[in-house]
Amino acid sequence: MRRTFAILALLGAISIGAPAWADDKPAAAPATTTAVAAPAATPAAASTASAEPGAAATPAPLVANKGDNAWVMVSAALVILMSIPGLALFYGGLVRTKNMLSVLMQVFVTFSVISVLWVVYGYSVAFTEGGGFFGVLDKVFLKGVTVESVAATFSKGVVISEFAYVIFQGAFAAITCGLIVGAFAERAKFAAILIFMVIWFTLSYLPMAHMVWYWAGPDAYLDAAAGEAATKTGGFLFQKGALDFAGGTVVHINAAVAGLVGALVIGKRIGYGRESMAPHSLTFTMIGASLLWFGWFGFNAGSALEASGAAALAMVNTWVATACAALSWMLAEWMIKGKPSMLGAASGAVAGLVAITPAAGFVGVMGAIAIGLLAGVICLWGVNGLKRLIGADDSLDVFGVHGVGGILGAILTGVFVDPALGGTGVYDYVTNKVGDFDMTAQVISQLWGVGTVIIWSGVVSLVAFKLVDMVIGLRVPEEEEREGLDITSHGESAYHY
Numbered sequence: 001m002r003r004t005f006a007i008l009a010l011l012g013a014i015s016i017g018a019p020a021w022a023d024d025k026p027a028a029a030p031a032t033t034t035a036v037a038a039p040a041a042t043p044a045a046a047s048t049a050s051a052e053p054g055a056a057a058t059p060a061p062l063v064a065n066k067g068d069n070a071w072v073m074v075s076a077a078l079v080i081l082m083s084i085p086g087l088a089l090f091y092g093g094l095v096r097t098k099n100m101l102s103v104l105m106q107v108f109v110t111f112s113v114i115s116v117l118w119v120v121y122g123y124s125v126a127f128t129e130g131g132g133f134f135g136v137l138d139k140v141f142l143k144g145v146t147v148e149s150v151a152a153t154f155s156k157g158v159v160i161s162e163f164a165y166v167i168f169q170g171a172f173a174a175i176t177c178g179l180i181v182g183a184f185a186e187r188a189k190f191a192a193i194l195i196f197m198v199i200w201f202t203l204s205y206l207p208m209a210h211m212v213w214y215w216a217g218p219d220a221y222l223d224a225a226a227g228e229a230a231t232k233t234g235g236f237l238f239q240k241g242a243l244d245f246a247g248g249t250v251v252h253i254n255a256a257v258a259g260l261v262g263a264l265v266i267g268k269r270i271g272y273g274r275e276s277m278a279p280h281s282l283t284f285t286m287i288g289a290s291l292l293w294f295g296w297f298g299f300n301a302g303s304a305l306e307a308s309g310a311a312a313l314a315m316v317n318t319w320v321a322t323a324c325a326a327l328s329w330m331l332a333e334w335m336i337k338g339k340p341s342m343l344g345a346a347s348g349a350v351a352g353l354v355a356i357t358p359a360a361g362f363v364g365v366m367g368a369i370a371i372g373l374l375a376g377v378i379c380l381w382g383v384n385g386l387k388r389l390i391g392a393d394d395s396l397d398v399f400g401v402h403g404v405g406g407i408l409g410a411i412l413t414g415v416f417v418d419p420a421l422g423g424t425g426v427y428d429y430v431t432n433k434v435g436d437f438d439m440t441a442q443v444i445s446q447l448w449g450v451g452t453v454i455i456w457s458g459v460v461s462l463v464a465f466k467l468v469d470m471v472i473g474l475r476v477p478e479e480e481e482r483e484g485l486d487i488t489s490h491g492e493s494a495y496h497y
Helices: 066-094 097-126 162-184 190-213 224-231 236-240 248-266 282-304 309-337 342-356 365-390 398-416 439-471 478-483 485-490
Strands: 150-152 159-161 426-428 433-435
Touching (some): 066 097, 066 159, 097 162, 097 485, 150 162, 162 190, 162 248, 162 398, 190 236, 190 439, 248 342, 282 342, 365 398
Antiparallel strands (some): 426 433
């Protein structure tokens, strides 16, 4: 039986929606749900433990579905592929030869550091019940997570192994931090980057993940009263009704704002605007973009947390929106500059991937096409017109693509989730049906998410960068920057001629 996902609508709060075909069970939003060691049994999952007359019925333990488990674990591996080598090669090809290795190193080691921090305390802070902004430390070092423990999905009575959920979400955290390094590539100290990542991961990524994606799970919504109580335990933006299927706010806008702040604080590269800083290998950039597109199917479709029709919808939307964005960026650039470029097509593809991420499981195919076409053109403006207006040397256009694309996708999710436009509508876990849709209310919920992440990440990033600058300094000396970070920071070269 196909299962889909959605988020809740109830009792005065703006609700959030999810796919709901006639033969589907409900599921919920984004790339997450809270991990639950022992979710409350639903009537469908309950059984009588004792055969004695009059014995009280006890719920049968929920067992993870092997197919869903397999899909989530494969999806986690695909997200890891997006970071190493996908993102590393995409970024590496865009810098000058003398800095290729440094970018590979920054992405690779950032991925490693965040992976460790995730299992030490990150998972616990993001996905345990606490306040609206942070969880608690009950699961540090994955305490209590065993081969038997399970995590909620977006369907009542359906769970996956908690370990599968841990690695899937950990891969999201790691690539988010890796995205940031592109904004100030070719001039930042390696040690400074790593220290910043630890601070930013702790104070920006984890609370944003908790705010958007933490909730009590669908099995908590047995009736109106139970649903109201469960909603109050959710993250701040979950309670606001903000939809983010796979990370438009948590991943892309969050990282893009941090990158932009870093570019402004660290300053422009030596020779910026006067010397050629053309990409040294568009071949690597194209390979990296292709790996990102491939891995993004795990990123978005895996966020359904089930091998379901909802996952298939997200996969199709990811496929078609990306293609549309690649074409619209290329065609717009062709009209403006007279020639289509490989860099433009690759950048457009990434813009499409970013923009469809928050919407992937909520919009229909026509909505995905519209989002992709708009993303290509608007993000092209983001890396040209907007970049000049801001005046920052965002080396690899992190904000122009991930920030602009993420904001666009997050807002348009509130539009194209409308069933009248082919979207999935708003699912109410209490009544177990799709409710009436209010586009204005949903767009306001989306704006809550966009505004919150911009302010939160901006403040945390500014404080973190300033703190690191005071302690060890953010930027390498001028002579080291001119020679290149490969040799001066790592004592190695990407190429030997």
